[in-house]
Amino acid sequence: DQQVKQNSPSLSVQEGRISILNCDYTNSMFDYFLWYKKYPAEGPTFLISISSIKDKNEDGRFTVFLNKSAKHLSLHIVPSQPGDSAVYFCAASLISNFGNEKLTFGTGTRLTIIP
Amino acid sequence: SQTIHQWPATLVQPVGSPLSLECTVEGTSNPNLYWYRQAAGRGLQLLFYSVGIGQISSEVPQNLSASRPQDRQFILSSKKLLLSDSGFYLCAWTSGGVETQYFGPGTRLLVL
Numbered sequence: 001d002q003q004v005k006q007n008s009p010s011l012s013v014q015e016g017r018i019s020i021l022n023c024d025y026t027n028s029m030f031d032y033f034l035w036y037k038k039y040p041a042e043g044p045t046f047l048i049s050i051s052s053i054k055d056k057n058e059d060g061r062f063t064v065f066l067n068k069s070a071k072h073l074s075l076h077i078v079p080s081q082p083g084d085s086a087v088y089f090c091a092a093s094l095i096s097n098f099g100n101e102k103l104t105f106g107t108g109t110r111l112t113i114i115p
Numbered sequence: 116s117q118t119i120h121q122w123p124a125t126l127v128q129p130v131g132s133p134l135s136l137e138c139t140v141e142g143t144s145n146p147n148l149y150w151y152r153q154a155a156g157r158g159l160q161l162l163f164y165s166v167g168i169g170q171i172s173s174e175v176p177q178n179l180s181a182s183r184p185q186d187r188q189f190i191l192s193s194k195k196l197l198l199s200d201s202g203f204y205l206c207a208w209t210s211g212g213v214e215t216q217y218f219g220p221g222t223r224l225l226v227l
Contacts, residue, residue, distance in 0.1 A: 004158075034215060043205050043218030044159070089159060098166045100147040101209055102174075103216055105159035
């Protein structure tokens with residue numbers, strides 16, 4: 001059962017335009033959401049996060065929007081740059097019985113920025 | 116500053132051979148540690164996590180096991196590798212609580 005879904009495996013965007021990556025989740029107990037960026041053969045790097053009590057978080061060119069009623073979040077990148085070409089993973093957090101964070105990841109969206 | 120190391124970076128192993136992947140964290144104490152696997156065409160799947168020495172939680176039944184012999188060391192093992200164990204294995208850590216997880220560089224495992 002895929003609790004976090006990224007339905008678009010790939011996305012191509014012209015340089016300078018807005019990139020919008022989408023993510024849907026099914027578990028209403030998730031309380032924190034994160035976006036990671038991953039280059040080939042490297043570990044993911046953290047981009048931006050949002051608590052479930054908020055609906056928007058902005059950091060420079062990156063903005064994450066959360067719609068709890070729709071169980072949907074999105075990552076907006078504007079303006080898109082060639083260096084943004086990577087695989088983007090959406091992740092949702094639950095607290096385990098031990099009190100630590102457990103992340104459930106989506107399958108990723110490969111973003112390609114066209115110069 | 117904190118850093119996380121994984122080795123080896125790449126590994127090619129025959130089916131049925133044993134496996135040992137190591138992850139170490141520097142610059143922090145008592146981290147929460149995690150092992151993930153990214154298989155071809157799939158997302159990141161949480162395999163194991165640990166909140167302390169000797170404490171291991173397994174997320175999915177599988178051919179692998181994990182151990183935490185020291186505070187900042189996390190080991191992923193298998194007695195006999197299967198073809199389906201091929202993938203990209205990632206170690207991650209947090210300092211505790213609800214925080215962003217930080218990932219190591221990963222180990223690419225190919226089982227032939």
